[in-house]
Amino acid sequence: MHESQGNKAFAFSGDWREFAPIAFTNLLLSIVTLGVYLFWARTRERRYLWSRTQFIDDRLEWTGTGRELMVGYGLAMLIFVIPFGFINLVVLNSAVMRGHPGLAGVIGLVLYLAVFFLTGVAIFRALRYRLSRTLWHGIRGGSDTFGLAFGWSYVWKSVLGWFTFGLIVPWTMTSLWNERWGEMSFGPYRFRADALAAPIFLRFLLFYLAPVVFVFAVIAVAVFGVVAGGLGSWGTVPNPGAMPFVLLAIMAGFYLLFFIVLGVIALVFYSAYFREAVGALRLGDLEFSFTATTGDWIKLFAGNFALVIFTFGIGQIFVGYRNWTFFIRHMHAYGEIDLARLTQSTTRQPGQGEGLLDAFDIGAI
Amino acid sequence: MRVWHYDGLSALRREPDLVADGDAFRLVESDRSEGPYRFADLVARDTVDGDAIYGLKGSTGWRIGFPGGLPADLAPRLPAPTRYGRLIDRIGLWPAAALCATFAAIAVGLFLMTPALVTRAVPQSVERKLGDMMAGDFGDRNCAGPNGPQALAALVARVAPGDADARVSVVNLPIVNAVTLPGGRIVLFDGLVKAAASPDEIAGVIAHELGHVRHRDVLESLLRQLGLSVLLGGLDGHVGGYTNALLASAYSRDAEARADGFAIDALAQAHISPLPTARFFKRLSAGEDAQGIGRLTAYLATHPMSQDRASRFIAAANLHHDDRPVLDADQWGALRDICSADPKARAAGFRF
Ligand SMILES: [Zn+2]
Numbered sequence: 001m002h003e004s005q006g007n008k009a010f011a012f013s014g015d016w017r018e019f020a021p022i023a024f025t026n027l028l029l030s031i032v033t034l035g036v037y038l039f040w041a042r043t044r045e046r047r048y049l050w051s052r053t054q055f056i057d058d059r060l061e062w063t064g065t066g067r068e069l070m071v072g073y074g075l076a077m078l079i080f081v082i083p084f085g086f087i088n089l090v091v092l093n094s095a096v097m098r099g100h101p102g103l104a105g106v107i108g109l110v111l112y113l114a115v116f117f118l119t120g121v122a123i124f125r126a127l128r129y130r131l132s133r134t135l136w137h138g139i140r141g142g143s144d145t146f147g148l149a150f151g152w153s154y155v156w157k158s159v160l161g162w163f164t165f166g167l168i169v170p171w172t173m174t175s176l177w178n179e180r181w182g183e184m185s186f187g188p189y190r191f192r193a194d195a196l197a198a199p200i201f202l203r204f205l206l207f208y209l210a211p212v213v214f215v216f217a218v219i220a221v222a223v224f225g226v227v228a229g230g231l232g233s234w235g236t237v238p239n240p241g242a243m244p245f246v247l248l249a250i251m252a253g254f255y256l257l258f259f260i261v262l263g264v265i266a267l268v269f270y271s272a273y274f275r276e277a278v279g280a281l282r283l284g285d286l287e288f289s290f291t292a293t294t295g296d297w298i299k300l301f302a303g304n305f306a307l308v309i310f311t312f313g314i315g316q317i318f319v320g321y322r323n324w325t326f327f328i329r330h331m332h333a334y335g336e337i338d339l340a341r342l343t344q345s346t347t348r349q350p351g352q353g354e355g356l357l358d359a360f361d362i363g364a365i
Numbered sequence: 366m367r368v369w370h371y372d373g374l375s376a377l378r379r380e381p382d383l384v385a386d387g388d389a390f391r392l393v394e395s396d397r398s399e400g401p402y403r404f405a406d407l408v409a410r411d412t413v414d415g416d417a418i419y420g421l422k423g424s425t426g427w428r429i430g431f432p433g434g435l436p437a438d439l440a441p442r443l444p445a446p447t448r449y450g451r452l453i454d455r456i457g458l459w460p461a462a463a464l465c466a467t468f469a470a471i472a473v474g475l476f477l478m479t480p481a482l483v484t485r486a487v488p489q490s491v492e493r494k495l496g497d498m499m500a501g502d503f504g505d506r507n508c509a510g511p512n513g514p515q516a517l518a519a520l521v522a523r524v525a526p527g528d529a530d531a532r533v534s535v536v537n538l539p540i541v542n543a544v545t546l547p548g549g550r551i552v553l554f555d556g557l558v559k560a561a562a563s564p565d566e567i568a569g570v571i572a573h574e575l576g577h578v579r580h581r582d583v584l585e586s587l588l589r590q591l592g593l594s595v596l597l598g599g600l601d602g603h604v605g606g607y608t609n610a611l612l613a614s615a616y617s618r619d620a621e622a623r624a625d626g627f628a629i630d631a632l633a634q635a636h637i638s639p640l641p642t643a644r645f646f647k648r649l650s651a652g653e654d655a656q657g658i659g660r661l662t663a664y665l666a667t668h669p670m671s672q673d674r675a676s677r678f679i680a681a682a683n684l685h686h687d688d689r690p691v692l693d694a695d696q697w698g699a700l701r702d703i704c705s706a707d708p709k710a711r712a713a714g715f716r717f
Contacts, residue, residue, distance in 0.1 A: 339377050
C-alpha cells in the first residue's frame with residue numbers, strides 16, 4: 001500500500017531553534033532539581049524528536065514518561081547497584097583481610113560476570129522499552145521476552161571474546177545485534193536480523209592491529225631520532241636544557257595522535273558495522289539501510305566535541321538532537337506495509353524505563 | 366466536526382466526524398460508529414503541525430487529532446497538555462524553578478551535615494569493630510623492636526593519662542603521616558617517626574590525632590567519602606581499599622582546628638612543650654627535611670599546613686611552666702628504632 005522508493009521513508013522536520021527552548025528549560029530544571037528532572041528532560045526531548053520524525057506518511061510519537069524512567073532507575077539502584085557496592089566494599093575487603101584471597105577472587109569474578117550479565121539485560125531492555133514507547137499510526141513495538149537469555153548470551157560471547165584475544169569481536173557484535181533484534185517486534189511483525197561478521201572483519205583487523213603498528217612506528221621514529229642526533233644533525237637544537245621539554249612535547253604529540261588516529265580507525269570499523277547491522281534488519285516486507293560513511297561519523301563526533309568544548313559544556317544539551325538527526329538522515333527503508341494488517345502489538349508493556357541502563361551508565365546506540 | 370483517528374487496534378487512519386453529546390462524544394463514519402467516549406477520559410498529547418492531538422485513558426495508541434487546532438467550543442471541556450511535567454505546569458516554570466532551587470540548597474546543606482549526624486548515631490562498639498577490620502590491612506607491619514612498644518606506651522601515657530583505650534602503634538611504611546582508624550586506633554608510619562627530631566614532636570602529632578578520636582572525625586570523614594562515591598560513581602567497582610580512603614581523607618578545616626585545640630590542651634596538662642610540635646609543622650610546610658619533599662607531602666595532603674597552625678602552638682607555650690621531655694634518651698632511641706630493630710616487621714614497600 002505504501003511504497004517508499006523514490007522519496008525517503010524517514011524524514012526529520014525539526015529545527016534546532018524550535019528545540020532550543022526545550023533544551024534550555026530542561027537544563028535549568030535539571031540543575032535546580034539536582035538532576036532529578038533529567039528523567040523528565042529526556043522524555044521531553046524524545047517527545048519533540050519523535051514528533052518531528054516522519055516515517056512514510058505519519059509522525060512517530062514517544063509515549064514514555066519521566067516517571068517510568070525514574071522508577072526504573074530507582075529500582076535498578078535498589079536491586080542491583082547498592083547490593084553490588086556493598087558486597088564489593090564490605091564482603092570482598094573483609095574476606096581478603098581474613099586471609100582468603102582465593103575466596104575473594106572467586107566472589108570478585110562472579111560479581112564481574114554478574115555485571116556483564118546485567119549489562120546485557122540492560123541493553124536488551126532499553127531497546128524493548130524504546131520500541132514499546134514508540135507509536136506509529138497508533139501501533140507500538142515491544143518484545144515478549146525479558147532479555148535474560150540475551151544477558152547470558154552477552155556473558156558467554158564476551159568471555160569467548162577474551163579467550164580469543166578479542167579477535168571475534170565483530171562476530172560478537174553482529175550476533176548479539178541479530179539476537180536482540182530477533183526478539184523485538186512492531187505490531188504483529190517480528191524483526192529479523194542476519195548481520196554477518198565477515199564483511200566487516202577486515203576493517204576490524206585494521207583497528208585491532210593499529211596500536212601494534214603505531215608502537216613500532218614510535219620506536220622506529222625514536223631510534224631514528226637518536227641515531228640522527230648521534231650523527232650531529234640535531235646540532236641545531238639551541239640549548240641542551242630545552243631537550244627534555246622538546247622530548248616531552250613530542251611524547252605528548254604522539255599520545256594525542258595515538259588516540260585521534262585510533263578513534264578514527266575505530267569509526268572506520270564502527271561505520272561499517274552499523275551499515276551491516278541496520279542493512280541486515282527486516283520487518284515484515286520492510287528492509288532498512290544506513291548510509292553514514294566513516295567521514296559522516298567523524299563529522300558527527302568532531303561536531304559534538306566542538307559543540308561541547310566551545311560552549312563550556314552547555315552545548316551538551318544539543319548533542320542528543322544532533323545524534324538523532326544524524327541517525328534519521330542516514331536511515332532508509334524500502335518495501336511495503338499493509339496498514340490493514342498492521343495491528344496492535346500484543347507484547348507486554350514494560351512497566352519501567354531504562355533504569356538498568358542508566359544505572360550502569362551505558363551509551364544509547 | 367471532522368477529526369483524524371487511530372483506534373489503537375489497527376494502523377488504519379480513519380477520518381470520522383466527532384459528534385458531541387453532553388460530556389461524551391461518538392466518532393461516526395458512514396459505515397461505522399465508535400463510542401461513546403467521555404471528554405474527561407481524553408489525555409492531551411503534544412500539538413504537532415498545528416493539530417491538537419488527544420489520547421484515551423487506559424488505551425495505547427488510540428488517538429484523535431483536530432486538524433488546525435482545537436475548536437473553541439470544545440476547548441473548555443478538554444484537559445490541557447503537560448509541558449514540563451504536571452507539577453511544574455501547575456505552578457509555572459519560574460516559580461517552580463525558584464522553589465526547586467530553594468529545596469536544592471536545603472538538600473545540599475542537609476547532605477553536608479548528614480555524615481556528622483550519622484556519626485553520632487553509630488554506636489562506639491560498631492565503630493571499633495570497623496576499625497579492627499581495617500587495622501587488618503596493617504596487621505603484619507606492626508613494629509615491635511626491643512623496648513619500642515614500651516617507649517611508645519610511656520609516651521601515650523604521658524599525653525593521655527586518663528585514656529586507657531588509647532591504642533597507638535607504629536607501622537613499617539616510609540610515609541611521613543599518621544592516620545586514625547575508626548574506633549580510636551592511631552597508626553603512626555615509620556616515616557613520621559624517623560622524620561621527627563624529638564619525642565615531643567611525636568607527642569604533639571599523637572595529641573592531635575587523639576583530638577580526631579575524641580570528636581570521631583574519622584568516621585565522619587569516611588561516611589562523607591562513602592556518600593560522595595555513591596553519589597558520583599555509583600559504587601562501580603573501585604571503592605575497595607580502606608587504606609587509600611584513609612590516606613585520602615582530609616578532615617574539614619574546623620575538625621583540624623578542633624584537633625589542634627585538643628592537642629594544645631593535652632600538651633599543657635602533660636607538661637610537654639608545644640614548641641617542638643610547632644617546629645615540626647614548620648619544617649613540614651617548608652619541606653626542609655633532608656630526605657626530600659616527596660616524603661613529606663603525605664602529612665601535608667591530609668593536614669593542610671598554615672602559618673597560624675604553628676603560631677597557635679607557639680602562642681600556647683607562653684602559659685607553660687616546668688615542661689619536661691616526654692621520653693628520656695634511651696626510650697627515644699628505642700622508639701626511633703621500633704621498626705628498623707624489629708626483624709619480624711614486614712619490610713617496607715607498597716601494597717596499595
Ligand atoms: Zn588532623
